[in-house]
Amino acid sequence: MSAVAQLEKIEAVKTEKHSASKTPQVLERYELKYTIPLDMVEPMCRFIEPYCSLDEYSEKSSDRYYIVNSLYFDTPNFHFFYNKDHECLERFNMRIRSYGETPQPPYFLEIKKKRRDIIKKYRAKIFETDVKKAVEVRWAHLDGEKPRDKNTKNADLFRHLHFSYGAEPKVLVQYRRKAYFSNYDEYARVTFDINLRSMEQTDSYVPQPVESRMYPADYQNVFDIGTSVILELKCYTSYVPLWMMDLIRTFNLHQRGFSKYQTCLFRAFEKYSYLTSMNMSTVPGIYEWNTEEE
Numbered sequence: 001m002s003a004v005a006q007l008e009k010i011e012a013v014k015t016e017k018h019s020a021s022k023t024p025q026v027l028e029r030y031e032l033k034y035t036i037p038l039d040m041v042e043p044m045c046r047f048i049e050p051y052c053s054l055d056e057y058s059e060k061s062s063d064r065y066y067i068v069n070s071l072y073f074d075t076p077n078f079h080f081f082y083n084k085d086h087e088c089l090e091r092f093n094m095r096i097r098s099y100g101e102t103p104q105p106p107y108f109l110e111i112k113k114k115r116r117d118i119i120k121k122y123r124a125k126i127f128e129t130d131v132k133k134a135v136e137v138r139w140a141h142l143d144g145e146k147p148r149d150k151n152t153k154n155a156d157l158f159r160h161l162h163f164s165y166g167a168e169p170k171v172l173v174q175y176r177r178k179a180y181f182s183n184y185d186e187y188a189r190v191t192f193d194i195n196l197r198s199m200e201q202t203d204s205y206v207p208q209p210v211e212s213r214m215y216p217a218d219y220q221n222v223f224d225i226g227t228s229v230i231l232e233l234k235c236y237t238s239y240v241p242l243w244m245m246d247l248i249r250t251f252n253l254h255q256r257g258f259s260k261y262q263t264c265l266f267r268a269f270e271k272y273s274y275l276t277s278m279n280m281s282t283v284p285g286i287y288e289w290n291t292e293e294e
Contacts, residue, residue: 025150027121029187029234032248033258035227041178041192044231044251048190051243052180055189057099065176065194069103070110071096071207072261073167080167084262090115093261094158094167096131098207105129107207109158118237124155132205135162172201173264174209175230185241193230198264215267222263230258 036044057066073094074080083091092113098104111122128134137159161167175193182188196217199210219228231253233244247253 024187025123025154027123027187028237029119029121030117030237030240031119032233032255034231034233034253034255035224035258036229036231036251036253037227038194038229040251041229044190044192044247045178045180047247047250048180048243051184051241052182052188052190055179055181058177058179065178067100068175068177068193069098069100069207069209070173070260071098071169071201071205072171072173072265073162074170074265075165075167078170078265079165081262081265084259092161094161095261096135096169096205096207101209103208107131109135109155111154111158111161122154122157124151124153124158126155131207135159135205169201169203169205171198171261171265172207172209173198173260174214175260182241182243185239186236188235188241188244189232190244190247191232191234193232193260194228196230196260196264198267217263218267224256230260 054064058064060066073096080091080093084093090113092111095110095112097108097110105127106125109124109126113120113122126134135158173196175196178192178194180190197209197214198217199213199215217223233247235241235244
């Protein structure tokens with residue numbers, strides 16, 4: 001194959017991957033998290049740009065960062081938080097995601113299930129403006145119907161968990177993201193998140209920030225010294241790209257855990273001092289939900 005033909009093939013692959021750069025509806029992946037200084041972002045971007053392109057949201061933004069809003073749910077007694085805080089090997093969280101300063105539908109129902117080091121993410125798109133009604137509607141399984149597509153199936157799973165655990169909105173988390181996706185791997189992403197903020201939200205299912213109620217994250221006590229950016233490297237569990245391993249070695253990155261929900265829950269719910277002293281070890285069946293047909 002000639003050099004020109006090879007370049008044309010590469011560009012065709014890049015175009016195809018760009019059109020599919022949105023998060024798949026069901027995705028099993030590794031997530032490696034780091035906190036880094038802001039002045040390390042641009043050198044890292046230059047390092048990965050031979051292998052990656054900006055995602056569609058970053059491409060549309062003048063400074064390459066776009067706003068992500070995530071409304072996290074928990075049980076009335078914070079079971080999901082408890083399992084994260086006690087590092088249970090199997091746990092999950094639920095959220096409704098939107099984009100932009102004044103988000104409009106579609107919104108995204110998301111579940112992130114963690115089993116040891118592997119993350120499985122379920123995502124469903126909804127267009128309803130009455131999000132609470134859309135979440136509380138009877139799911140297809142109860143009417144004897146079988147979901148016809150992944151989006152419906154994932155939405156039903158969210159509704160089922162919402163009902164089963166009595167989940168309710170707790171805190172809205174917002175940050176600005178610069179994101180890349182691999183041009184050469186089936187799935188690999190690099191994201192840089194800055195300006196982490198949050199607010200308590202228990203009265204609405206709409207992931208809509210209210211500026212007067214937003215508070216910045218506690219950078220002094222939560223982030224490593226001298227850092228303010230959350231770096232996430234994401235790839236399929238079957239293959240970690242070589243360029244991603246080179247990135248870790250070149251910049252001497254040290255992996256750490258970082259939960260935006262946990263971090264912002266403390267900030268928004270300072271009145272709930274009992275969060276760190278809860279004992280829910282006797283709560284039965286917290287992860288007994290059926291995913292046999294995943």
